[in-house]
Amino acid sequence: DAGVTQSPTHLIKTRGQQVTLRCSPKSGHDTVSWYQQALGQGPQFIFQYYEEEERQRGNFPDRFSGHQFPNYSSELNVNALLLGDSALYLCASSLQRNPYEQYFGPGTRLTVT
Amino acid sequence: RKEVEQDPGPFNVPEGATVAFNCTYSNSASQSFFWYRQDCRKEPKLLMSVYSSGNEDGRFTAQLNRASQYISLLIRDSKLSDSATYLCVVRDTGRRALTFGSGTRLQVQP
Numbered sequence A: 001d002a003g004v005t006q007s008p009t010h011l012i013k014t015r016g017q018q019v020t021l022r023c024s025p026k027s028g029h030d031t032v033s034w035y036q037q038a039l040g041q042g043p044q045f046i047f048q049y050y051e052e053e054e055r056q057r058g059n060f061p062d063r064f065s066g067h068q069f070p071n072y073s074s075e076l077n078v079n080a081l082l083l084g085d086s087a088l089y090l091c092a093s094s095l096q097r098n099p100y101e102q103y104f105g106p107g108t109r110l111t112v113t
Numbered sequence B: 001r002k003e004v005e006q007d008p009g010p011f012n013v014p015e016g017a018t019v020a021f022n023c024t025y026s027n028s029a030s031q032s033f034f035w036y037r038q039d040c041r042k043e044p045k046l047l048m049s050v051y052s053s054g055n056e057d058g059r060f061t062a063q064l065n066r067a068s069q070y071i072s073l074l075i076r077d078s079k080l081s082d083s084a085t086y087l088c089v090v091r092d093t094g095r096r097a098l099t100f101g102s103g104t105r106l107q108v109q110p
Helices: none
Strands: A005-007 A009-014 A018-025 A031-037 A043-049 A053-055 A064-068 A072-076 A087-096 A098-104 A109-110 B004-006 B011-014 B018-023 B030-038 B046-052 B056-057 B060-065 B070-075 B082-093 B106-109
Touching: A005 A053, A005 A087, A018 A087, A018 A109, A031 A072, A031 A098, A043 A064, A053 B046, A072 A087, A098 B046, B004 B082, B011 B018, B018 B082, B030 B060, B030 B070, B046 B056, B046 B060, B070 B082
Parallel strands: A009 A109, B011 B106
Antiparallel strands: A005 A018, A018 A072, A031 A043, A031 A087, A043 A053, A064 A072, A087 A098, A087 A109, B004 B018, B018 B070, B030 B046, B030 B082, B056 B060, B060 B070, B082 B106
16 A cells, blocks of 8 residues: 655755645545645645645745646645745645545655755 | 744653653644654654543553643653654644644653
């Protein structure tokens, strides 16, 4: 049973560039949430996707956008990268009927220089 | 004020010791509570849910005090493998997101 997978594992970008991160949820899960974890902090909620729609959004600017595909996989896009966007980006999958149990992927470590 | 507050530690304890972490949350409407464990440079993993009546899972005991809005985690007979960061997590009524504390770092020493 495949768990949550994310790609790429690591990424280095320059300020002003755009980045796309990818996530495949755990088999059978239909909901994907994205979190940003800065060094020394807990993960912060970015947004959640279900049925290919953004269902809830955290306190992040519009530079952060996402998408969910019919196969439940998801992408996180960040435009106009800032140095402060450097973080571990975590994807969590769950079932819509049981949102309490979220399973996290290994994350993508983004460094903006 | 942060929504979920934890002492960052580190807590340095010898093997076999008992250690307790507390966490406070600000939203009285919070509905669900969890402890997650995160190893260095890895993803968070659910350790246990926290129920109003308190619950135990082996060496781990979690308790919830709704009146005082705090959650605790007790680890008995600490093992070297317990060394990690422990994240306190709440979910508010009507919200889909999990709100994480910054974590408490535990280092168990031989």
